[in-house]
Amino acid sequence: MTTETDKNALKAHMLHACIDKQQALIDDFKTRIHALLENEGLGNEEEYDNTERSYLQQRMDELNGIEEGLTFANSEMEQLQKMEANSIATYADAAPGAVVVTNLGTFFIAVSTERFEVDDQTFIGISAKSPLFFSMRGKKAGEKFSYHGITYAIRDVF
Template identity: 40%
Template sequence: MNRKIFQVQHAPFKKKLLEAGIRKHQSVIDDFKKSIKELLGGEGLVNEEEMDLSQQSFNTEQVQKANAIGDQVAFANEEMTLLNNMLPSIEDIHDQVTLGSVVVTENRIFFVSASIEEFEVDGIKVFGLSTQSPLYQEMKGKKKGDKFSFKDNHYTILDLF
């Protein structure tokens, strides 16, 4: 675990985390949209009269894949709304784990916000954790010094802000 986390100014770091998380999440949304566009528009769909059965089957499969990705985009957009709604209060410092908390453990640093793959801010790697995740449910309401377990991993909260 990166010791730099113990030297950061909490409120400004949380703001940077949220801004970086929003950028990373927007990148994921953009990638999903690009995939949909490629599935639906990149194949040069022929007109229906010329389409044989194999082409129809292929197109149906592409549309189904695009719809599945569309569901992921909808979920990602909901999480983006959540992230944007966090902006006004992100610099609040927490004494127990809740939405917007940075939770420092001996294994990993968590940012309770939305599901965001590990990202880096000021040389510190952070994992975005949704309040819907089972791991969050284990740490919810805990305070600095508290311990919790998830699956076969044991954590101690070294810092919380």
């Protein structure tokens, strides 16, 4: 059986893994923005035509999309950093900051991430704004919830 100390240590490792993944995402967005800005110029004004204008508009649209992604990633990083200050909190039910262990996987309710590994275990980070979270919100160990026709049995929440 896992002790509260073990669970808190695992949750702290999970949080740091999410922070590392989020920082890598932020760094990637910044690199892409830098590359776009570095590689673009207006060129020779005499040769500037509608084709080039269209191309530059596409690049600006791409840049705006990347900047929106960066803004969102930074917002999620702020959420993770706030959670870090309260990482030893324990939870009896599925809530933001909790780890929810089910028969079909273990979820860390923080921010949406791809699957990640900590201590040879696989976890999935989900946002507290996600439909999956809304299906499990408030549920405790021993309860079940359904999402997209799949039933999950909650084994533990911490």
